Amino acid sequence: MLMGKKILLGMTGGIAAYKIPDLVRRLKERGAQIRVVMTNNATQFITPLTLQTVSGFPVHLDFNPETENQINHIELARWADLILIAPATANFIAKLAHGFADDLLSTICLATTAQIAVAPAMNQQMWKAEVTQNNLNLLKKRSFLIFEPADGSQACGETGKGRLLESLQIIELIEIFYTKNTILKGKTVLITAGATREDLDPVRFISNRSSGKMGYAIAQAAQQAGAKVILISGKTNLTPPQFVDFIEVYSAQEMFDAVMKELEELKINIFIGTAAVADYRPIRSENQKIKKNQDIMTIELERTPDILANVAKLSPRPFVVGFAAETQEVEKYALSKLDKKNLDLIAANQVGIPNQGFDSDNNVLQVFWRDGSIELPHAPKSEIAKQLIEIIAKRFLMTF
Ligand code: PMT
Secondary structure (H helix, E strand, C coil): CCCCCCEEEEEECCCHHHHHHHHHHHHHHHHCCEEEEECCCCCHCCCCCHHHHHHCCCCCCEEEEHHHHHHHHHHHHHHCEEEEEEEHHHHHHHHHHHHCCCCCHHHHHCCCCCCCEEEECCCHCCCCCCHHHHHHHHHHHHCCCCCCCCEEEEECEEEEEECCCCHHHHHHHHHHHHCCCCCCCEEEEEEEECCEEEECCCCEEEEECCCCCHHHHHHHHHHHHHCCEEEEEECCCCCCCCCCCCCCCCCHHHHHHHHHHHHHHHHCCCCEEEEEECCCEEHHHHCCCCCCCCCCCCCCCEECCCCCHHHHHCCCEEEEEEEEEEECCHHHHHHHHHEEEEEEEEEEECCCCCCCCCCEEEEEEEECCEEEEEEEEECCCCCCHHHHHHHHHHHHHHHH
């Protein structure tokens, strides 16, 4: 998959630099072409000769009148189809976020149209620092890929998040980048997933069986199709997919507020409501644990806002995709939701039977739009999600 790919590896000055020769060797084994640019600080940790030996090409150091004549920074910026900054220090991330161009590597980053991926490595406190997180958010907004660092013991003796990923993990993420298709390139997709929780008291809540698997798979498939993806999720046991903007919420109201905020702040092209949102919530949530001093207890419930229906009422509005989880008469109820909620498309699944629907790794979907339908037969949710995203993308491009 990496055969012939042109990867410019930018090294900045961190102790994790010792991992980079191994990364370069493995990338080369997979057929990638590698050129290395090192900042002055990077050369304090590892020599250019090491990188020259493993990459098979001279290493580009800071602006050098001699080499600048042979291959200048603009040529390097044009040559690459991916620029990977690894390790990326907090200082270099700050420079990228604010558009500094005061050395060869930052100048190349400013002059390129290639995708830039950043693999941070730093002390855990520096990683957590608000300013570092703000800088990373700025980069994410500009569609940089962030290869999130790992948790663990650090060279400084502390423990926490900030370790550079291992070579094979970085390569996996690079491969994800290259497998991406472009059907949703330039589009922004907002997805809800998982179950919401409606508190009765500090101990108990009303929820449902949704694990989030279907919604997370759809988020990953949309990201792989080239879209910028925002995933708003109830609490789950899952790890959010890579390169997806992730917002965790608790209740239906919080999910509603988060969805509306994103719709206000960003131009969302497609909205997909995969979440199993509570339809009702207790009228009151008690401050203290409810005592069991009655034989029969009645809890008064009220309707929650219908997120999907409200998104579909907006003007202008995104292409709106709903889900229907039904135990019977799937087609009838799905078509009625398509109509009543004024959706562009609905994906219906039968729930309450083994090996599909809630919490399963597999699913079966019947997809309906105004003048058509298609069945996606039993398959892993990752596969179903890819097929669904293709259908959504085609319908979106035809109708919007
Ligand atoms: O999460 P998993 O374990 O992988 O399971 C996947 C799934 C079964 C949860 C998923 O495939 C699915 O069917 N999701 C929708 C579940 C649901 O709540 O369906 P519904 O028929 O009750 O709701 C219809 C639509 O309205 C849904 O798109 C829902 O997100 C939306 N809705 C419902 C109520 C509400 N207050 N706001 C909403 O937006």
